Amino acid sequence: MSTWHKVCRLEEIPLRGSRVVPHDEVSIAVFRTADDEVFALRDACPHKAGPLSQGIVHGHRVTCPLHGWNIELSSGEACAPDEGSTVTYPARVENGVVLLAL
Amino acid sequence: MQKQKLVVVGNGMAGIRTVEELLKLAPDLYDVTVFGAEPHPNYNRILLSPVLAGEMTLADIVLNDLDWYKDNGITLHTSKKVVKVDRIARKVIAEDSTGATMEAGYDRLLLATGSVPFMLPVPGNDLPGVIAYRDIADTEVMIATALTHKHAVVIGGGLLGLEAANGLKLRGMDVTVVHIGEWIMERQLDKPSADMLQASLESKGLKFLLGKQTEMLTANAEGRVCSIRFKDGAEIPADLVVMAAGIRPNSALAEASGLHCQRGVVVSDTLQTFDPRIYAVGECAAHRGIAYGLVAPLFEQAKVCANHLAQMGISRYQGSVTSTKLKVTGVDVFSAGNFTGGDGTEDIILHDKNGGIYKRLVIENDRLVGAVLYGDTGDGGWYFQLLKEGRDVGSIRDHLMFGDAFTNNHVGDVGHAGNSKAAAMADEAEVCGCNGVCKGTIVKAIREQGLFTLDDVRKHTKASSSCGSCTGLVEQILASTVGGAYQATDRTTKPMCGCTALTHGEVRAEIRGQKLLSLDDVFATLAWHTPDGCATCRPALNYYLISTWPHEAKDDPQSRFINERAHANIQKDGTYSVVPRMWGGLTTPDELRRIANVAEKYHIPTVKVTGGQRIDLLGVKKEDLPAVWKDLDMPSGHAYGKSIRTVKTCVGTEHCRFGTQQSMSMGVALEKMLFGMWSPHKVKLAVSGCPRNCSEAGIKDVGVIGVDSGWELYVAGNGGIKTEVAEFLCKVTTREEVLEYSAAFLQIYREEGWYLERTVHYVQRVGLDYVKQRVVTDADNRKALHQRLLYALQGVVDPWRERLPGEGLPQLAAEFTPLPVPVETI
Ligand SMILES: Cc1cc2nc3c(=O)[nH]c(=O)nc-3n(C[C@H](O)[C@H](O)[C@H](O)COP(=O)(O)OP(=O)(O)OC[C@H]3O[C@@H](n4cnc5c(N)ncnc54)[C@H](O)[C@@H]3O)c2cc1C
Ligand code: HEM
Ligand code: SF4
Numbered sequence: 021m022s023t024w025h026k027v028c029r030l031e032e033i034p035l036r037g038s039r040v041v042p043h044d045e046v047s048i049a050v051f052r053t054a055d056d057e058v059f060a061l062r063d064a065c066p067h068k069a070g071p072l073s074q075g076i077v078h079g080h081r082v083t084c085p086l087h088g089w090n091i092e093l094s095s096g097e098a099c100a101p102d103e104g105s106t107v108t109y110p111a112r113v114e115n116g117v118v119l120l121a122l
Numbered sequence: 123m124q125k126q127k128l129v130v131v132g133n134g135m136a137g138i139r140t141v142e143e144l145l146k147l148a149p150d151l152y153d154v155t156v157f158g159a160e161p162h163p164n165y166n167r168i169l170l171s172p173v174l175a176g177e178m179t180l181a182d183i184v185l186n187d188l189d190w191y192k193d194n195g196i197t198l199h200t201s202k203k204v205v206k207v208d209r210i211a212r213k214v215i216a217e218d219s220t221g222a223t224m225e226a227g228y229d230r231l232l233l234a235t236g237s238v239p240f241m242l243p244v245p246g247n248d249l250p251g252v253i254a255y256r257d258i259a260d261t262e263v264m265i266a267t268a269l270t271h272k273h274a275v276v277i278g279g280g281l282l283g284l285e286a287a288n289g290l291k292l293r294g295m296d297v298t299v300v301h302i303g304e305w306i307m308e309r310q311l312d313k314p315s316a317d318m319l320q321a322s323l324e325s326k327g328l329k330f331l332l333g334k335q336t337e338m339l340t341a342n343a344e345g346r347v348c349s350i351r352f353k354d355g356a357e358i359p360a361d362l363v364v365m366a367a368g369i370r371p372n373s374a375l376a377e378a379s380g381l382h383c384q385r386g387v388v389v390s391d392t393l394q395t396f397d398p399r400i401y402a403v404g405e406c407a408a409h410r411g412i413a414y415g416l417v418a419p420l421f422e423q424a425k426v427c428a429n430h431l432a433q434m435g436i437s438r439y440q441g442s443v444t445s446t447k448l449k450v451t452g453v454d455v456f457s458a459g460n461f462t463g464g465d466g467t468e469d470i471i472l473h474d475k476n477g478g479i480y481k482r483l484v485i486e487n488d489r490l491v492g493a494v495l496y497g498d499t500g501d502g503g504w505y506f507q508l509l510k511e512g513r514d515v516g517s518i519r520d521h522l523m524f525g526d527a528f529t530n531n532h533v534g535d536v537g538h539a540g541n542s543k544a545a546a547m548a549d550e551a552e553v554c555g556c557n558g559v560c561k562g563t564i565v566k567a568i569r570e571q572g573l574f575t576l577d578d579v580r581k582h583t584k585a586s587s588s589c590g591s592c593t594g595l596v597e598q599i600l601a602s603t604v605g606g607a608y609q610a611t612d613r614t615t616k617p618m619c620g621c622t623a624l625t626h627g628e629v630r631a632e633i634r635g636q637k638l639l640s641l642d643d644v645f646a647t648l649a650w651h652t653p654d655g656c657a658t659c660r661p662a663l664n665y666y667l668i669s670t671w672p673h674e675a676k677d678d679p680q681s682r683f684i685n686e687r688a689h690a691n692i693q694k695d696g697t698y699s700v701v702p703r704m705w706g707g708l709t710t711p712d713e714l715r716r717i718a719n720v721a722e723k724y725h726i727p728t729v730k731v732t733g734g735q736r737i738d739l740l741g742v743k744k745e746d747l748p749a750v751w752k753d754l755d756m757p758s759g760h761a762y763g764k765s766i767r768t769v770k771t772c773v774g775t776e777h778c779r780f781g782t783q784q785s786m787s788m789g790v791a792l793e794k795m796l797f798g799m800w801s802p803h804k805v806k807l808a809v810s811g812c813p814r815n816c817s818e819a820g821i822k823d824v825g826v827i828g829v830d831s832g833w834e835l836y837v838a839g840n841g842g843i844k845t846e847v848a849e850f851l852c853k854v855t856t857r858e859e860v861l862e863y864s865a866a867f868l869q870i871y872r873e874e875g876w877y878l879e880r881t882v883h884y885v886q887r888v889g890l891d892y893v894k895q896r897v898v899t900d901a902d903n904r905k906a907l908h909q910r911l912l913y914a915l916q917g918v919v920d921p922w923r924e925r926l927p928g929e930g931l932p933q934l935a936a937e938f939t940p941l942p943v944p945v946e947t948i
């Protein structure tokens with residue numbers, strides 16, 4: 021059973037940006053989109069494990085900094101023509117606090 | 123608001139392309155209904171030839187499958203022919219094969235009915251076994267007939283006829299091409315090239331009868347065609363007759379509804395017919411008296427028409443220049459423009475009969491107006507570009523015949539094993555060295571996915587999407603696979619990215635003209651299709667904003683690529699590399715000691731001397747970056763940015779026995795002047811103390827070479843993917859002039875260059891003469907440019923210093939600090 025964990029305040033994540041949360045072996049990237057939604061993904065691109073947290077966030081997508089794959093934040097799926105997916109974690113904002121289900 | 127109703131008559135390439143363009147601009151404006159006489163969804167008509175030749179199947183050539191119509195909410199009526207347009211009641215009436223009718227009302231009507239093949243008016247032209255070559259049904263008849271019958275006659279030795287003949291031959295028939303003209307493809311080829319083509323097709327087993335006029339087609343006992351007789355009395359057997367003697371715009375429906383037609387439905391530059399609610403595109407439309415029969419112009423029309431249907435009303439169709447390519451595997455023919463010449467034109471001809479190569483270039487007033495290529499068509503795209511742009515070729519005339527590679531000195535291109543001719547490459551040969559894509563993969567994707575542009579190919583195969591050195595090869599492959607449907611890409615007219623219809627140039631102009639100061643301004647004012655852009659346009663827009671309105675526009679770190687946000691270079695394992703600045707490549711024992719200490723303290727695995735005379739510390743963890751910078755106590759080397767990178771220097775008169783000028787201190791002065799300069803792409807300089815040029819200034823964006831009497835300035839060189847030798851800009855005398863001229867050149871590039879355009883491409887685009895005029899001749903302008911650069915760089919701070927642990931700006935620290943381990947909520 022996963023439980024909700026407190027991550028940070030919403031404004032600690034830059035708009036159209038992300039922060040890295042330490043977790044087991046591979047950290048989690050927590051993204052904040054222009055419409056103030058948050059998403060959490062394993063910080064490893066399905067292509068060659070590039071750190072997605074370092075990518076450019078646009079719409080509900082992030083572009084990997086290494087070779088430019090676009091990853092759908094809600095599903096972790098790579099956009100066509102690329103194929104692959106990365107693990108996502110449930111995330112939400114409550115009273116200005118970002119929560120992550122682990 | 124209730125949606126308006128758009129009815130499209132004709133489910134073919136032009137009509138559906140218009141709908142696609144419309145959906146991109148205004149997806150919710152219309153309820154779209156499409157009527158198609160054929161029983162199929164929209165397919166790629168030009169690929170019927172490979173289907174006939176057995177190289178592809180019908181399933182491969184569908185462009186929009188039925189799901190596409192469904193997903194986009196389009197009502198499709200296949201096998202329904204529109205028989206009447208009632209313009210008063212604004213509705214169309216359609217009929218299926220049983221005669222049952224149906225109606226559909228419209229607010230806007232789009233006619234895209236294509237062409238009808240011209241059937242020679244000779245007795246017997248309606249016999250079973252006599253067909254045209256236009257659609258899937260015709261192709262299926264040909265394939266079936268080839269299994270049961272022997273003799274095929276193709277009437278018409280044009281593009282279509284030859285492709286039909288070639289396909290039938292490959293399907294095992296005995297094929298004769300009958301042509302009324304003196305030589306084949308007389309509308310595309312001159313006699314010498316046509317003769318070579320004919321010889322090559324004859325060697326594949328095709329037979330030709332030229333200068334023949336058909337008198338009649340005769341039937342056998344079962345009433346099927348069995349022979350063809352000519353006016354001169356000759357007669358040959360024919361179990362299948364394919365009429366490929368031309369096409370006529372299919373304007374019958376429009377005429378019957380009272381629309382003005384003259385060799386096609388007459389349309390204006392907005393693709394409107396004489397009834398402003400009715401538009402026409404494609405082969406059925408006559409624009410300025412021309413009905414086009416190739417795909418490329420139809421696609422241009424589709425774009426303009428969609429713009430007006432979307433009620434944006436900002437574009438005009440002004441006609442197209444077309445080029446032709448025959449899609450017969452193993453035969454390379456290209457023709458464009460006025461290839462026969464005439465008064466006032468001159469020819470440049472290369473004719474190598476045994477080698478099977480013929481090239482003819484037609485020139486009028488120093489412009490290329492026509493070209494025919496046979497045997498080696500690799501440069502077709504380049505000639506076509508020159509022709510369309512109407513470029514003055516006076517200065518390259520001597521080399522023109524030898525092609526792009528020779529004229530523009532692409533000898534330095536790397537990354538595709540030196541290949542420059544796609545046709546000669548095997549399917550397994552690697553085209554794109556970055557992404558490991560071979561020729562066969564590209565050809566397959568073009569055919570199966572229905573790709574027409576370079577961008578499509580990049581998206582689907584990744585070929586040419588990284589370093590771009592193989593772009594020319596990919597374009598050649600496109601041209602030979604889709605024939606005349608290929609539209610050369612051209613950044614001048616291409617939208618920036620999928621988020622907008624505007625080009626780089628237009629966006630820059632709007633940002634300046636409307637004084638846009640933030641990304642949100644741009645998205646709102648210029649009606650971006652996406653809420654906040656994409657990874658392609660955002661960095662470009664951010665650069666345009668800050669370079670156009672320095673000190674006013676706000677820099678947005680989230681729109682910068684990670685390297686410019688972290689001020690270090692990301693590596694493949696997610697670590698970073700750090701290159702401290704060493705002005706002019708000069709350092710001190712003290713700096714070296716600090717670098718050594720840092721490398722040990724932070725366990726930096728690799729220390730390397732870079733190509734730009736700096737020291738690179740590779741493998742630094744992101745969290746350590748600020749501390750590393752602090753311990754280094756040196757400014758940022760900007761080795762990570764679209765910015766000034768380095769000024770390399772040789773030792774010069776300071777030590778060298780050959781030196782004529784003080785190159786080291788000149789380099790330091792240049793680098794200090796340019797510190798912190800952002801630019802469309804990276805900028806590298808070099809200064810040498812004499813023409814021995816030990817700093818390799820000849821391949822730099824700005825190269826400065828000391829001579830006894832002063833300094834020579836070279837610009838727009840590049841040592842990367844394409845090695846480009848810098849061009850001589852001018853000679854100056856003093857060090858102050860070196861600074862002023864270099865600054866002016868870089869500033870004009872900063873103001874006019876497009877994002878990710880290196881100086882070499884900028885100068886190729888605008889021309890060196892223009893740059894010389896603005897930077898060298900026009901002294902006032904030069905001084906103004908210089909001043910604007912100095913103004914933009916006023917108060918520049920070292921980005922590393924702003925981010926030092928404890929000392930830097932707190933809001934910038936977050937980038938480098940991971941969040942704490944999350945705590946469970948109760
Ligand atoms: C074999 C072949 C090879 C070709 N090769 C090339 C090439 O290499 N390069 C190139 O650029 N071009 C090529 N072309 C030409 C290219 O295919 C045409 O220019 C293009 O398809 C025209 O598009 P369109 O939409 O105007 O007409 P079409 O694609 O013909 O579409 C018109 C559609 O409208 C339907 N229709 C007509 N009247 C009605 C009605 N009243 N009601 C309902 N539906 C109706 C027709 O059935 C047809 O499906 C080739 C053509 C053929 C036949
Ligand atoms: C009483 C005066 C006018 C009338 C009744 C009129 C009517 C129309 C109509 C019915 C259309 C078709 C609109 C549509 O497709 O929905 C049209 C289009 C157009 N009109 Fe007018 N018009 C008038 C004056 C003008 C003037 C003065 C100009 C230019 C100076 C003009 C320029 C245009 C243009 C460029 C289009 C094409 C727009 C497009 O397709 O996007 N019109 N007009
Ligand atoms: S370029 Fe000339 S001055 Fe500079 S090091 Fe070489 S030889 Fe000496």
Ligand code: FES
Pocket residue numbers: 065066067068069070084085086087088089
């Ligand atoms: S690792 Fe993400 S695109 Fe290659």
